[in-house]
Amino acid sequence: xxxxxxxxxxxxxxxxxxxxxxxxxxxxxxxxxxxxxxxxxx
Numbered sequence: 001x002x003x004x005x006x007x008x009x010x011x012x013x014x015x016x017x018x019x020x021x022x023x024x025x026x027x028x029x030x031x032x033x034x035x036x037x038x039x040x041x042x
Contacts, residue, residue, distance in 0.1 A: 009038035
């Protein structure tokens with residue numbers, strides 16, 4: 001299954017992306033504006 005997550009570089013969004021990829025094995029497209037709250041290393 002494929003998902004698009006908006007805000008995926010934030011705290012909650014990154015947790016959702018990890019959950020979908022690691023535990024469900026789904027493909028994720030992450031879209032984020034990359035403001036001050038974004039963290040690309042999580």
